[in-house]
Amino acid sequence: MRRMQSFPFHALLLSLCVAIPSIGLAEDSPQRIPLWEDGAPGSEARMHEAEVLTGTNVSNVHHPSITPYLPAKQKATGTAILIAPGGGHQKLCLGHEGDSLAEWFADHGVAAFVLRYRLCREPESEYTLKGHAMDDTRRAIRMVRANAEAWNVKPDRIGILGFSAGGELAAYSAMDPRPGDPQAEDPIERESSRPDFQGLIYPGKSSTFTVSPGMPPAFIAFGFHDREDIAFGMAKVYLKYKEADVPCEMHVYSEAGHGFGFRANSNTAAGKWPERMLEWLTDRKLLTKSHAATD
Numbered sequence: 488m489r490r491m492q493s494f495p496f497h498a499l500l501l502s503l504c505v506a507i508p509s510i511g512l513a514e515d516s517p518q519r520i521p522l523w524e525d526g527a528p529g530s531e532a533r534m535h536e537a538e539v540l541t542g543t544n545v546s547n548v549h550h551p552s553i554t555p556y557l558p559a560k561q562k563a564t565g566t567a568i569l570i571a572p573g574g575g576h577q578k579l580c581l582g583h584e585g586d587s588l589a590e591w592f593a594d595h596g597v598a599a600f601v602l603r604y605r606l607c608r609e610p611e612s613e614y615t616l617k618g619h620a621m622d623d624t625r626r627a628i629r630m631v632r633a634n635a636e637a638w639n640v641k642p643d644r645i646g647i648l649g650f651s652a653g654g655e656l657a658a659y660s661a662m663d664p665r666p667g668d669p670q671a672e673d674p675i676e677r678e679s680s681r682p683d684f685q686g687l688i689y690p691g692k693s694s695t696f697t698v699s700p701g702m703p704p705a706f707i708a709f710g711f712h713d714r715e716d717i718a719f720g721m722a723k724v725y726l727k728y729k730e731a732d733v734p735c736e737m738h739v740y741s742e743a744g745h746g747f748g749f750r751a752n753s754n755t756a757a758g759k760w761p762e763r764m765l766e767w768l769t770d771r772k773l774l775t776k777s778h779a780a781t782d
Contacts, residue, residue, distance in 0.1 A: 519552040519603070522626045527551050529619060530605065538603070543582030544574060546609060551623040553630060554601040556589040557638060564596040564774045567640040568686070569627050572601070573651025573746070576608035576616065583748030584650040588761065591751060595765060596774070598640045602627050604656065617659065624656045625665055625680035632678040644773050646684035646703070648764075650748060654690020661685045661703045662696065684773060686764060689713055689745055693720030698727035704734040706767050708760045710743030717745065736767050 526534035533549035553569070572584040579585065581601065589599035604623035607614040614620065628645060635642040649657030664681030671677050682703050689709040690696075693716065705728055709721050721737070728735035740747070743757035750758060768774045 517554050519554045522551045544578040546578040548603050552603050553627050556593040556599045558593045558596045562596040563639045565641040566644045567598040569600045569647045571649035571653030571656045573653045576606050576652045588749040624660050628680045629675045629678040633675045647682040648686030650688045654687045655692045657685050658696050696724050698731045700731050702733045707737040711741045712744040
């Protein structure tokens with residue numbers, strides 16, 4: 488599968504794009520872009536600590552970032568997705584919940600950005616979910632929106648998709664978006680953090696999810712054999728969307744449990760959920776061009 492196309496960085500990105508250790512990733516991996524050039528608020532003293540790579544899982548994140556996967560210009564649909572991997576807030580499962588899915592979206596014309604956020608449940612972590620991790624999530628949405636022209640995306644077609652723990656971040660970003668500050672010195676902070684759509688893939692903490700009229704439309708997918716708080720919880724969340732008249736589509740896969748993620752060669756029904764999401768985005772008129780598969 489094709490790796491990310493090279494692209495000209497906007498002048499703003501040139502100022503943000505500081506070196507980050509590759510921690511053993513392939514040399515042709517897309518370059519990560521730090522969310523804050525001088526370190527994330529509350530983590531400045533640890534921004535130079537190396538992340539820890541265990542297989543395809545990453546931990547010890549103190550300099551949060553996004554990794555862009557951009558479609559070829561002739562394929563670009565103008566739609567963008569920020570991907571928040573899961574991992575119980577102890578690690579980021581980038582293999583089946585991050586980079587490979589981002590590549591797939593890019594091959595289908597959707598710009599994808601993999602978020603590396605700070606982890607609140609690592610041993611001795613002083614980070615919080617609704618504080619540091621959500622600060623990272625909102626900042627990432629703002630960064631994509633601030634650089635929409637440079638990345639060939641539409642600023643009103645930027646969504647977020649999260650798995651498990653990352654699904655919590657996706658849901659909270661839609662539940663509690665923050666407006667931009669037009670007076671901010673930092674151009675990124677002038678942008679809204681509201682996602683235009685959300686994908687909730689077997690998210691945790693569903694009992695804390697609230698729905699109000701006018702929230703971004705939602706795509707939900709989980710397995711019948713997932714734990715009860717997710718299976719029953721997300722069914723209840725769907726009804727909240729219905730009651731609030733917020734468009735929502737839900738897929739429950741009878742032969743799947745937790746963590747099915749994305750695997751390019753999967754032939755299971757659950758493994759085809761990204762195709763269902765593209766169909767949903769097309770129905771919602773959030774895709775304006777063909778998203779036919781590439782060779």
